[in-house]
Amino acid sequence: MQAQNTITQMRRGFLEFCIVSLLANNEVYTAELIDRLKKANLLVTDGTLYPLLNRLQKAGLLQYRWEESESGPPRKYYSLTEPGRKLLNELDSAWQDINESVKLIRSGTKKLTKVQTNE
Amino acid sequence: MQAQNTITQMRRGFLEFCIVSLLANNEVYTAELIDRLKKANLLVTDGTLYPLLNRLQKAGLLQYRWEESESGPPRKYYSLTEPGRKLLNELDSAWQDINESVKLIRSGTKKLTKVQTNE
DNA sequence: GCCTAGTACCTTGCAGTGCAAGGTACTAGG
DNA sequence: CCTAGTACCTTGCACTGCAAGGTACTAGGC
Numbered sequence: 479m480q481a482q483n484t485i486t487q488m489r490r491g492f493l494e495f496c497i498v499s500l501l502a503n504n505e506v507y508t509a510e511l512i513d514r515l516k517k518a519n520l521l522v523t524d525g526t527l528y529p530l531l532n533r534l535q536k537a538g539l540l541q542y543r544w545e546e547s548e549s550g551p552p553r554k555y556y557s558l559t560e561p562g563r564k565l566l567n568e569l570d571s572a573w574q575d576i577n578e579s580v581k582l583i584r585s586g587t588k589k590l591t592k593v594q595t596n597e
Numbered sequence: 598m599q600a601q602n603t604i605t606q607m608r609r610g611f612l613e614f615c616i617v618s619l620l621a622n623n624e625v626y627t628a629e630l631i632d633r634l635k636k637a638n639l640l641v642t643d644g645t646l647y648p649l650l651n652r653l654q655k656a657g658l659l660q661y662r663w664e665e666s667e668s669g670p671p672r673k674y675y676s677l678t679e680p681g682r683k684l685l686n687e688l689d690s691a692w693q694d695i696n697e698s699v700k701l702i703r704s705g706t707k708k709l710t711k712v713q714t715n716e
Numbered sequence: 717g718c719c720t721a722g723t724a725c726c727t728t729g730c731a732g733t734g735c736a737a738g739g740t741a742c743t744a745g746g
Numbered sequence: 747c748c749t750a751g752t753a754c755c756t757t758g759c760a761c762t763g764c765a766a767g768g769t770a771c772t773a774g775g776c
Contacts, residue, residue, distance in 0.1 A: 481687040487610030487762070488691055490733065492699060494603050499706045509753070518698040526734055528755055550752035551742035568600040572607060573699065579637040580611060580692065587618045606733070609762065628724070645763050647726055669723035670771035 489520065494530065495569045496520060498558065501540065502566055505555040531556060539565055608639065613649065614688045615639060617677065620659065621685055624674040650675060658684055 493515075500506060500514055508527055515522050534540045539562035542554045558566065612634075619625060619633055627646055634641050653659045658681035661673045677685065 481684055481691075483761080484610055484613050484684070484688060485691040486734070488614065488688075488695060490609045490762085491603055491606030492695060493734080495607065496699065496702050499702050502706045507753085514702075518701045519694060520698050523735065524754080525736065525738095525756090529734090532755080547743085547752080549743070551754070553753070565600055565603075569603060569607075570703075572600070572604040575638060576607060576611060577696070579639050580615065582637045583615050583618050583633075584689075587621045602732075605763070609733085612763085626724085642764065643725080644727090644765065644767095648762090651726080666723080666772085668772070670725070672724070 492573075493520065493522065493526070494534070495573060497527075497530065498534075498539070498562060498566045498569060501556055501558050502563070505543065505557045507545075507553040507555050509553075534562070538562075611692075612639065612641065612645070613653070614692060616646075616649065617653075617658070617681060617685045617688060620675055620677050621682070624662065624676045626664075626672040626674050628672075653681070657681075 496515060496518070497511060500511060506514070508524060508531065511527060512522055512524065531540065535542060535556070539559060540556050541559050542556045544552050545555055546552045615634060615637070616630060619630060625633070627643060627650065630646060631641055631643065650659065654661060654675070658678060659675050660678050661675045663671050664674055665671045
């Protein structure tokens, strides 16, 4: 599966961007995050998420707070720190830049693609 | 540099997408590709590009043709194969999907971010 | 013929990531 | 106790971008 592999690569990095975005306004715990990402058509497993969250937390970008649950073990509610907010802004810019680049490249392509695939 | 690292991740996959896009209409050789990517603000080194092109070629997505140069060694001009064109379409869809997802997530974020950063 | 500079192609090794699989620990109910 | 459900975490694999270093062709000076 060539395409699938590339698409996985595409989603790299955005995942982090999306997560930081989702944490920008709410305290959220992992299962909730997975759920929200799924609603935006980004399928992620917890084996992906936990290392990512831990990494961001150790880097000082996230903070967490334990809260007990009535239906199981306690939950870790994450939220952004001030540096995390700064990162979010940087990623937002980067995202817009990349978007711009892709637009630029794609715009020069589409017209000619049509002609060529016509053959 | 946390942000820089993430941004590198972000560009993963897109690079492949951009390259396939650039090859959609023209035969291009490596140095030319680097140049065009640079014009779209995507800085890439040849150490990144050669393995990528070789990989795509071995997967049957690209084909190449040697052409002699007047100012040095011969050049390898790449172009898309039919499966490569198919990949381009798939990546295009994936790109739009991701774009949609990010929009969805970001739209829910921005409003509240403003309020919160106001603190 | 030999040397240097310029161009083009390619390989190796490192650091970083997503993900599947497997593991620990808490709660509730029989 | 034992099972089921939930939540958190770790390990190992495959893959990638990139810096650094290498090979090979041409042209021009001597």
